[in-house]
Amino acid sequence: MASNRKKWFYMISFVGLLFLDIVAVVECIKWLSLQHSHLNWNLSSNNNHARGIRSGVTSPCALARRKYGLVKIQAKLCRGSMEVMPHIQNAALLTTETCQLIFNDRRWNCSSIAKAPHLTPDLTRATREQAYVYALSSATLTHTLARACASGNLHQCTCAGRPTNPNTEQFQWGGCGDNVRWASQFSKKFVDNMEKKSLEKREKSKEEGSKVAVQEAVAVINLHNNKVGRKMISGNLKTQCKCHGVSGSCNIKTCWKALVPIQEIGKQLLQKYTNAREVSRGIVNKLDSKVNSKKVLSADQLIYLTKSPDYCTKDEKLGSFGTVGRHCNVSSTGLDSCRILCCGRGYRTVVEEKIERCQCKFYNCCYVKCKICRTKTKVFECS
Numbered sequence: 001m002a003s004n005r006k007k008w009f010y011m012i013s014f015v016g017l018l019f020l021d022i023v024a025v026v027e028c029i030k031w032l033s034l035q036h037s038h039l040n041w042n043l044s045s046n047n048n049h050a051r052g053i054r055s056g057v058t059s060p061c062a063l064a065r066r067k068y069g070l071v072k073i074q075a076k077l078c079r080g081s082m083e084v085m086p087h088i089q090n091a092a093l094l095t096t097e098t099c100q101l102i103f104n105d106r107r108w109n110c111s112s113i114a115k116a117p118h119l120t121p122d123l124t125r126a127t128r129e130q131a132y133v134y135a136l137s138s139a140t141l142t143h144t145l146a147r148a149c150a151s152g153n154l155h156q157c158t159c160a161g162r163p164t165n166p167n168t169e170q171f172q173w174g175g176c177g178d179n180v181r182w183a184s185q186f187s188k189k190f191v192d193n194m195e196k197k198s199l200e201k202r203e204k205s206k207e208e209g210s211k212v213a214v215q216e217a218v219a220v221i222n223l224h225n226n227k228v229g230r231k232m233i234s235g236n237l238k239t240q241c242k243c244h245g246v247s248g249s250c251n252i253k254t255c256w257k258a259l260v261p262i263q264e265i266g267k268q269l270l271q272k273y274t275n276a277r278e279v280s281r282g283i284v285n286k287l288d289s290k291v292n293s294k295k296v297l298s299a300d301q302l303i304y305l306t307k308s309p310d311y312c313t314k315d316e317k318l319g320s321f322g323t324v325g326r327h328c329n330v331s332s333t334g335l336d337s338c339r340i341l342c343c344g345r346g347y348r349t350v351v352e353e354k355i356e357r358c359q360c361k362f363y364n365c366c367y368v369k370c371k372i373c374r375t376k377t378k379v380f381e382c383s
């Protein structure tokens, strides 16, 4: 009786999981929502409490799965490597900040990634913008973890191993390099696994309708763009050195490989965004069957499936928020100019008044007196 019930339970959950996987297939960046979380990650990973359920303490990983959209495999990694989670959370925040900084002056300004785990269609239909976000988030995750390894914050990894090319006359390898190798592997496990799994499952039962086929293509594209992101990190290391020797003579020099700032990576990815390649589902199918995918697509190029709208007008179905009310720059001729940002609809001039403390002066050493200043600035808002 009991075992029968168990059987049913397993069967139902199996079907449920299959369904969930298909739905979740294009949504592996939901972890970016961890930027909003205040979870307490200090339950140690080899503590039984980490599983939560029985002890009555809900594990932060279970909460992250429920509230912040971690997929099953990510929650499992979370339980096994909880010390990594605060860094993943930092990476989520850093991804958002970097993306919004880089796209600040554009019609699509990366505001949608702050909505995770709720994803809007601009980030689910395999658009150019989605390609950027996937690449940037996997790059940022790799970057953050590589740094964390080198700064001694993680038990699972340390400084990078020495580069294989030999020491030269000028310097020796030493110091502590950022551990991109470990970070890249972990990041791959964290962001790729789910989509890979569902693709494998799909391979086995290839009779679903065209809707699933689209999602399959989206998954393949996401995986590719994730890889481009990770490669941006491993391909962009700079050699940094430190001099030793008598009073700065620098007759001994130690060098190591270090990361470049993530904003730099974000800018380079922007170029790849501009040059991203539209691919057809036919090409994606070829990639899927692993027919020499390197020949079909360069691992340096972002790819997308669906053309983006111009993001001028609001259209929720397309994930376009429109530019009404955006601040434009009257003296610019670039993308943030009122002409381009407002899509030719014109703009309004609004006078904003700021009230601030100003002209502060010290009196008798210890106390400060300020005036209240009102400053008026003009801002220009797209109609």
Ligand SMILES: *[C@@H]1O[C@H](CO)[C@@H](O)[C@H](O)[C@H]1NC(C)=O
Binding pocket: 040, 042, 043
């Ligand atoms: C986690 O750490 C905080 C302080 O850092 C402490 O107050 C709290 O009790 C800890 N939580 C657990 C579950 O260990």
Ligand SMILES: *[C@@H]1O[C@H](CO)[C@@H](O)[C@H](O)[C@H]1NC(C)=O
Binding pocket: 109, 110, 111, 321, 322, 323, 324, 326, 327
């Ligand atoms: C980005 O665009 C959205 C939608 O148009 C807008 O609501 C938001 O204020 C913009 N953010 C910035 C920083 O301009």
Ligand SMILES: *[C@@H]1O[C@H](CO)[C@@H](O)[C@H](O)[C@H]1NC(C)=O
Binding pocket: 329, 330, 331, 332, 333
């Ligand atoms: C507007 O654009 C001009 C020219 O590109 C630039 O110098 C200025 O800093 C911009 N102003 C703002 C508020 O971004």
